[in-house]
Amino acid sequence: MSTRDRIAEVALQLFSERGYDAVGVAELATRSGSTKPTIYHHFGSKLGLLETLLRERFEDWLERLADIAQYRHDLPSNIYRLILAFFQFSQESPHFVRLQWSLWLSPRDSTAHAAVRPFLLQQHALLEQLFIDAIPDHGNLRGHHRHYALVLSGMLAGYVSAAPQLGQTLLEQDAYRLSKQFMYGIYAL
Amino acid sequence: MSTRDRIAEVALQLFSERGYDAVGVAELATRSGSTKPTIYHHFGSKLGLLETLLRERFEDWLERLADIAQYRHDLPSNIYRLILAFFQFSQESPHFVRLQWSLWLSPRDSTAHAAVRPFLLQQHALLEQLFIDAIPDHGNLRGHHRHYALVLSGMLAGYVSAAPQLGQTLLEQDAYRLSKQFMYGIYAL
DNA sequence: CCCTCACCATACCGATCGGTATAGAACGTC
């Protein structure tokens, strides 16, 4: 693994564990077995490091997500597969997932929030679009696609981020339960 | 308003807007029309200021919440009133609510997260207890009280925090919709 | 052979960080 990639990985881990502001460039250098000049050689600045990190990770993830969120006249299947994907992804890359959600709710005017914001808006837009596309088959979604997108991502953020803290693991069975719960919540309204 | 209270208020606002780490004590002093020595006189340290702030605000809020979350054999009413309370509270004290949720998902090992953690665990416990108490009347909650508490607080955190960012306002009608959606999600399982 | 590029090592920069020392002003209470 290249020095560049080692730096990015260490940064991802430390940022997700202690927060962007609380981690100094000097520590990133030593922990990745590298030096400050090397970091600035590759990423230009501390913020550039964060942005690069997020961009590279989000590219793959948003591509995956776009496929899963593609409406195919079976909304329950979409919802289930979405939730499952988030669960699996947070087991593949727990640091990245934790970082993304923590930055999502992090203070509006923080440096770090500004860096994720565009990606999270894209992600949110994918969810909204799913609900918009499903309107012809599910009339009671009309006018409420934003509401449902918010609820879904809120549910996911809270569940995925907080569950590990409470000793709860993310199982397929939970994904199934969540999707059922969410869908029946739609049918009923 | 006393100097002490002005400091606390300014701190609450700045912490919620830019984050605990990103706000210096010097700025808190000037913005509250006071000085650093005064801040240290009242709160001992920057962290002490945050802790005091959270403790005082959470005392009232958790008391309110405990009353609302008291099970009275009408779970839908509990859920609706809980959601409504969160909506109203985030209009009364938007800074505090934003701060609390952002710290909830903030990195596990950050200084600031450690300061809210006990309060948020208390809050979570109130929700879990509600679902536990409702088991005799709603058998399908059995074994899943933690699941439902997580979903509810996740829904609330995401909705309350993200909605304003997307230009969505929090209306009573949304609270009603959320509670219905949540309850039907329970009935169905 | 030479140039570029990825990298290392050390040392430094000015600015800001959290926190304190010192000294004194305004205040109500005994």
Added chain:
DNA sequence: GACGTTCTATACCGATCGGTATGGTGAGGG
């Protein structure tokens, strides 16, 4: 009138912050 408490003002501390300067090594490609 002495006293504790709540402040203000100024100046300072060592440590750490993000970022840079200098000077170099070693490998790959034209």
